[in-house]
Amino acid sequence: MRFLLSAVSVLCFSFYSQSQEHATAIVQRLNQLSGRYSEMAEQIWKWAEPGYLENKTTQLMQQELSNAGFSIQTGVAGIPTAFTATYGSGSPVIGILAEMDALPGLSQKPLPTRDPAVEGGYGHGCGHNLFGTGSIAAAIAVKEWMQSKGIKGTIKLYGTPAEEGAGGGKTYLVREGAFNGVDVILHWHPGDRNSASPSSSLAYKVATFSFRGQAAHAAAAPEKGRSALDGV
Numbered sequence: 106m107r108f109l110l111s112a113v114s115v116l117c118f119s120f121y122s123q124s125q126e127h128a129t130a131i132v133q134r135l136n137q138l139s140g141r142y143s144e145m146a147e148q149i150w151k152w153a154e155p156g157y158l159e160n161k162t163t164q165l166m167q168q169e170l171s172n173a174g175f176s177i178q179t180g181v182a183g184i185p186t187a188f189t190a191t192y193g194s195g196s197p198v199i200g201i202l203a204e205m206d207a208l209p210g211l212s213q214k215p216l217p218t219r220d221p222a223v224e225g226g227y228g229h230g231c232g233h234n235l236f237g238t239g240s241i242a243a244a245i246a247v248k249e250w251m252q253s254k255g256i257k258g259t260i261k262l263y264g265t266p267a268e269e270g271a272g273g274g275k276t277y278l279v280r281e282g283a284f285n286g287v288d289v290i291l292h293w294h295p296g297d298r299n300s301a302s303p304s305s306s307l308a309y310k311v312a313t314f315s316f317r318g319q320a321a322h323a324a325a326a327p328e329k330g331r332s333a334l335d336g337v
């Protein structure tokens with residue numbers, strides 16, 4: 106029994122140290138390329154393109170992945186700026202999300218104090234310039250690792266437009282089955298600390314309702330009026 110336990114722990118340890126080794130190699134590779142990806146994130150920051158109009162951003166992202174040997178599918182779910190970039194074949198199919206949209210009214214120079222580049226313009230206040238770039242860096246680093254170690258499986262990066270506000274870009278991707286056959290989707294978000302969480306969050310859809318009333322004299326003929334507020 107004791108032998109079995111120690112055999113298991115040796116096995117676990119070697120598995121753990123092996124995966125540590127792989128992770129270290131991938132992080133080292135990312136560090137080598139950090140200058141390249143910083144430039145890319147800064148470029149996307151400067152373009153600050155709104156949801157569904159991420160035209161230059163999506164081109165840059167696709168080009169980077171295409172150069173790295175991914176096959177690109179554009180116009181996913183009929184959205185001109187949505188794309189997938191795929192490497193490998195068979196299972197597991199691991200999806201990585203890459204956001205890219207900027208937000209209205211958040212135009213900003215790359216400074217720590219409020220200083221709009223364009224007054225009232227769009228800006229990357231949510232850090233999707235980092236989100237998209239970081240996801241691309243991850244996909245390429247994992248692809249290179251898979252290639253060098255002969256690891257089987259599929260990496261599928263999703264260029265996902267219009268994440269913010271009423272955009273709902275992924276709603277349409279889901280509806281068109283763009284995520285069918287994927288075993289797991291990984292994503293991340295820029296924040297002010299490093300943390301990992303297995304939690305899920307709510308999805309939302311936006312709808313607009315209008316309620317119309319009918320004006321009438323409140324004292325002389327209130328019965329002829331219809332209150333929009335009551336309708337609500």
Ligand SMILES: [Zn+2]
Pocket residue numbers: 231232233294
């Ligand atoms: Zn965000």
